[in-house]
Amino acid sequence: MNILDVENLWVKFPTRSGMFDAVRGISFSLGKERLGIVGESGSGKSMTGRAILRLIRKPGIVTADHIRLEGNDIMAMSERQMRDVRGQRISMVMQDPKFSLNPVMTVGDQIMEAYALHANASKAETKRKAMEMLEAVSIRDPERVFRAYPHEMSGGMGQRIMIAMMLIPGPEILIADEPTSALDVSVQTQVLGIIDRLVQERGMGLIFISHDLSLVTSFCDRVLIMYAGRIVEICQADKLHEAQHPYTRGLLNSLPRLDEPSKRLEVLKRDPAWREADSVSGSVSARA
Amino acid sequence: MTAVGIPEPDKQGWREWLLTEAPTSRRHARAASLYQGWLTLKSNKLTMIGVGILVFLFLVALFAPFLAPHDPFAQELGYRLQPLWTDGHLLGTDSLGRDILSRLIYGSRITLYIVLMVALIAPIAGLFVGTVAGYVGGWADTILMRITDIFLAFPRLVLALAFVAALGAGIENAVLAIALTAWPPYARIARAETLSIRKSDYISAVKLQGAGPLRIITKHIWPLCISSLIVRVTLDMAGIILAAAGLGFLGLGAQPPSPEWGAMISEGRKFLLDYWWIATVPGLAIFTVSLAFNLLGDGLRDVLDPKDGGEL
Amino acid sequence: MSGIAIDNLNVWFSEGRDRVDAVKNAALTVRQGSSFGLVGESGSGKSTILRALTGLVPTWDGHMEAVGETLGKKRSARFYKKVQMVFQDPYASLHPRHSVDQVLGETLGLHGYRDIETRISELLDNVGLGPSFRFRYPHQLSGGQRQRVAIARALAPEPEILLLDEPTSALDVSVQAEILNLLTDLRTERNLTYLMVSHNLAVVGHMCERIAVMQNGEIVEVMTVQDMRAMKPKHTYTRHLLESSLGYKRAVSV
Ligand SMILES: Nc1ncnc2c1ncn2[C@@H]1O[C@H](COP(=O)(O)OP(=O)(O)OP(=O)(O)O)[C@@H](O)[C@H]1O
Ligand SMILES: Nc1ncnc2c1ncn2[C@@H]1O[C@H](COP(=O)(O)OP(=O)(O)OP(=O)(O)O)[C@@H](O)[C@H]1O
Ligand SMILES: [Mg+2]
Ligand SMILES: [Mg+2]
Numbered sequence: 001m002n003i004l005d006v007e008n009l010w011v012k013f014p015t016r017s018g019m020f021d022a023v024r025g026i027s028f029s030l031g032k033e034r035l036g037i038v039g040e041s042g043s044g045k046s047m048t049g050r051a052i053l054r055l056i057r058k059p060g061i062v063t064a065d066h067i068r069l070e071g072n073d074i075m076a077m078s079e080r081q082m083r084d085v086r087g088q089r090i091s092m093v094m095q096d097p098k099f100s101l102n103p104v105m106t107v108g109d110q111i112m113e114a115y116a117l118h119a120n121a122s123k124a125e126t127k128r129k130a131m132e133m134l135e136a137v138s139i140r141d142p143e144r145v146f147r148a149y150p151h152e153m154s155g156g157m158g159q160r161i162m163i164a165m166m167l168i169p170g171p172e173i174l175i176a177d178e179p180t181s182a183l184d185v186s187v188q189t190q191v192l193g194i195i196d197r198l199v200q201e202r203g204m205g206l207i208f209i210s211h212d213l214s215l216v217t218s219f220c221d222r223v224l225i226m227y228a229g230r231i232v233e234i235c236q237a238d239k240l241h242e243a244q245h246p247y248t249r250g251l252l253n254s255l256p257r258l259d260e261p262s263k264r265l266e267v268l269k270r271d272p273a274w275r276e277a278d279s280v281s282g283s284v285s286a287r288a
Numbered sequence: 289m290t291a292v293g294i295p296e297p298d299k300q301g302w303r304e305w306l307l308t309e310a311p312t313s314r315r316h317a318r319a320a321s322l323y324q325g326w327l328t329l330k331s332n333k334l335t336m337i338g339v340g341i342l343v344f345l346f347l348v349a350l351f352a353p354f355l356a357p358h359d360p361f362a363q364e365l366g367y368r369l370q371p372l373w374t375d376g377h378l379l380g381t382d383s384l385g386r387d388i389l390s391r392l393i394y395g396s397r398i399t400l401y402i403v404l405m406v407a408l409i410a411p412i413a414g415l416f417v418g419t420v421a422g423y424v425g426g427w428a429d430t431i432l433m434r435i436t437d438i439f440l441a442f443p444r445l446v447l448a449l450a451f452v453a454a455l456g457a458g459i460e461n462a463v464l465a466i467a468l469t470a471w472p473p474y475a476r477i478a479r480a481e482t483l484s485i486r487k488s489d490y491i492s493a494v495k496l497q498g499a500g501p502l503r504i505i506t507k508h509i510w511p512l513c514i515s516s517l518i519v520r521v522t523l524d525m526a527g528i529i530l531a532a533a534g535l536g537f538l539g540l541g542a543q544p545p546s547p548e549w550g551a552m553i554s555e556g557r558k559f560l561l562d563y564w565w566i567a568t569v570p571g572l573a574i575f576t577v578s579l580a581f582n583l584l585g586d587g588l589r590d591v592l593d594p595k596d597g598g599e600l
Numbered sequence: 601m602s603g604i605a606i607d608n609l610n611v612w613f614s615e616g617r618d619r620v621d622a623v624k625n626a627a628l629t630v631r632q633g634s635s636f637g638l639v640g641e642s643g644s645g646k647s648t649i650l651r652a653l654t655g656l657v658p659t660w661d662g663h664m665e666a667v668g669e670t671l672g673k674k675r676s677a678r679f680y681k682k683v684q685m686v687f688q689d690p691y692a693s694l695h696p697r698h699s700v701d702q703v704l705g706e707t708l709g710l711h712g713y714r715d716i717e718t719r720i721s722e723l724l725d726n727v728g729l730g731p732s733f734r735f736r737y738p739h740q741l742s743g744g745q746r747q748r749v750a751i752a753r754a755l756a757p758e759p760e761i762l763l764l765d766e767p768t769s770a771l772d773v774s775v776q777a778e779i780l781n782l783l784t785d786l787r788t789e790r791n792l793t794y795l796m797v798s799h800n801l802a803v804v805g806h807m808c809e810r811i812a813v814m815q816n817g818e819i820v821e822v823m824t825v826q827d828m829r830a831m832k833p834k835h836t837y838t839r840h841l842l843e844s845s846l847g848y849k850r851a852v853s854v
Pocket of ligand 3 (some may be wrong): 045046095101177
């Protein structure tokens with residue numbers, strides 16, 4: 001059963017030199033699985049995630065044949081209904097944690113606010129829950145972090161705080177935009193473990209946006225590879241290294257490798273034909 | 289890099305030159321960003337109404353001697369309290385037979401004078417106090433912010449009244465009094481902005497080039513605070529005009545023969561029941577100009593708000 | 601000795617119950633012309649070591665030495681010229697209202713250069729940005745382009761030491777490859793010394809000869825890149841880190 005069905009999604013920005021298409025007619029579905037989206041910077045990964053929550057900023061325009069969340073079309077919902085969807089049913093960890101946290105409010109207050117918006121709990125209960133989440137994302141010394149301001153956090157701590165905030169309401173779908181790019185590999189493994197458990201145990205759907213190809217290979221089930229607003233290839237994650245598309249190959253080859261040292265890294269050479277090729281559909285027909 | 293591509297003379301060429309993503313010189317870059325801000329501003333209809341009114345006010349003030357049909361101070365006691373649309377006195381005359389339209393036109397100069405003076409003094413003082421307090425921190429912050437709090441604790445007009453009472457009535461003192469009461473909110477805003485800016489990586493980066501606090505405050509922090517201050521000042525203009533009018537009304541601002549709008553209302557008040565227009569016309573003028581500044585402020589916020597400008 | 605030498609370094613923040621001992625008793629040396637990696641747990645004090653070195657954190661004690669100077673509370677003008685830093689987040693390290701030209705121009709001006717015009721073009725050339733980028737503002741640049749500007753700014757005073765705080769973690773792999781190649785070239789051309797923080801072991805392995813592993817404010821192990829590639833850790837945390845770097849599933853099943 002698919003939780004989310006996206007059909008022919010476009011994100012456009014009117015610019016002064018004409019219309020800029022950030023996402024150009026992509027289709028995919030999400031089941032109770034870990035779906036990775038990879039692609040170079042500017043390929044439209046974040047815009048895809050934001051479009052699903054209808055969070056594209058003002059001049060931007062989102063069109064789609066439908067974005068179905070368990071049968072209900074998100075495109076047809078009112079702004080009021082959207083507010084119940086956001087956070088409650090679909091959460092998103094934004095790409096830039098420092099930008100998304102309020103610089104003049106303590107970390108604890110922000111997490112408590114996120115929880116209070118979705119649950120009617122007493123202050124003590126909220127605080128307990130917030131501390132629990134901080135511990136869950138393996139933050140040492142959560143007591144101190146609770147009272148601290150965002151600028152006192154290291155890069156990776158900010159990222160984990162965002163994840164904690166987004167997981168508190170227990171969403172059906174989590175869209176994670178580069179959630180672990182500032183984490184060391186071992187904390188990353190722990191944080192992914194929490195997300196993974198939610199997918200396995202609660203049947204949460206995960207859209208995992210990342211540029212870390214080796215991580216996506218080992219963590220996700222399926223991967224969409226995006227280029228210039230389109231999906232150029234879809235792979236089973238563990239078969240990513242067998243990918244055919246020259247773009248995917250180029251990305252894979254530009255990775256430095258611990259086991260095979262080289263003097264210089266390969267740099268991707270782009271082919272204008274990639275841009276024009278049709279988008280591959282990432283939908284899996286509902287296996288009811 | 290000095291060869292600026294000479295733009296084609298036709299209109300389309302200029303437009304493209306201004307809209308480029310890849311400017312070719314410092315001047316070009318500045319012109320392009322100004323033009324794009326202007327385009328954003330222009331796309332907001334209400335803002336353009338505000339701009340229109342203010343441009344009109346400006347022109348009126350500038351050409352007052354040519355526009356005014358009469359001398360604003362000339363008294364014609366035989367023509368006292370004429371109603372609207374009287375021949376030769378479009379908006380009627382006041383209790384001393386002076387032409388209201390002419391007084392209104394000359395009064396726009398005083399209004400603009402007050403507004404510009406306050407808009408220059410208060411935000412700059414606030415910016416100074418706020419950024420220094422926010423950047424230096426410690427005891428400097430504590431002292432400066434306590435002073436700010438003391439000023440904020442009094443209602444603005446009451447404080448302005450106290451200052452005018454101490455300094456003596458008159459237009460310069462009214463400006464000074466209003467400016468003295470208007471700076472604390474700006475200091476607050478500037479300090480808050482500074483606090484969130486000073487820890488950022490780009491400030492650390494200039495520190496690593498050996499830049500001192502003076503340079504960081506003036507070159508790196510001010511440009512970021514100024515936009516939110518400009519928005520705030522335009523939105524506050526209405527309040528400033530009203531405060532000036534209020535002082536005029538209470539007889540503590542501009543002094544009698546002067547055609548200051550608040551003072552005009554004050555004079556008209558005695559005749560309000562029988563000759564309502566004498567107080568209403570300047571009242572409407574104050575209202576219109578305040579509204580215009582508010583509309584402009586709303587539009588400027590869309591253009592200048594750094595939160596939307598920086599990203600993507 | 602003109603590389604970096606750190607001994608007995610402690611760095612802390614705040615006092616009282618919120619005191620954090622971000623770095624405890626750290627020691628490391630980086631020879632001139634070599635490249636040294638710092639890896640470890642998130643929040644373990646990697647960035648803090650770099651910031652303490654540059655004087656951005658005043659609360660430290662111990663011994664620090666760089667470019668032949670013993671560092672005290674204040675840094676000399678010479679230090680600022682010889683030691684430069686590239687920050688983790690290219691979105692946060694450029695002033696949003698300053699064009700590339702202003703950023704580089706100001707830096708050159710602060711270091712007392714006169715021929716600013718020609719130097720700016722040269723710098724942009726060095727980091728592979730064309731002259732068309734010169735008058736752009738940060739919001740007109742992609743993440744990779746911003747990071748190049750940040751590197752150009754760091755190169756402006758012709759430094760000997762570059763401190764790199766996760767220079768590619770916010771960038772996608774194709775841009776990462778470009779930036780890493782650029783850094784490799786610059787180092788051979790100018791005999792630079794790198795102290796590089798990263799959580800990507802493959803990146804550190806590609807760039808550095810020696811690597812220090814940090815956990816909870818302490819340096820638990822200093823190893824050579826050969827040992828790292830051969831997966832020969834001495835400390836249990838290092839082993840844990842190396843195993844995690846193999847990927848998610850494998851790390852979980854270990
Ligand atoms: N307000 C806007 N106006 C015009 N173009 C925009 C706007 N916002 C985003 N874009 C463009 O949309 C495209 C897709 O951006 P998006 O943020 O989705 O990239 P991404 O794949 O997430 O890249 P990254 O890995 O760098 O985060 C980019 O080319 C970007 O320049
Ligand atoms: N300005 C500050 N005030 C208080 N505590 C701080 C401050 N800056 C950093 N810290 C604390 O110091 C510790 C080390 O932070 P640091 O930024 O050095 O970590 P890091 O190793 O760079 O981690 P990451 O890989 O996540 O960036 C953290 O616990 C952090 O909360
Ligand atoms: Mg993105
Ligand atoms: Mg760090």
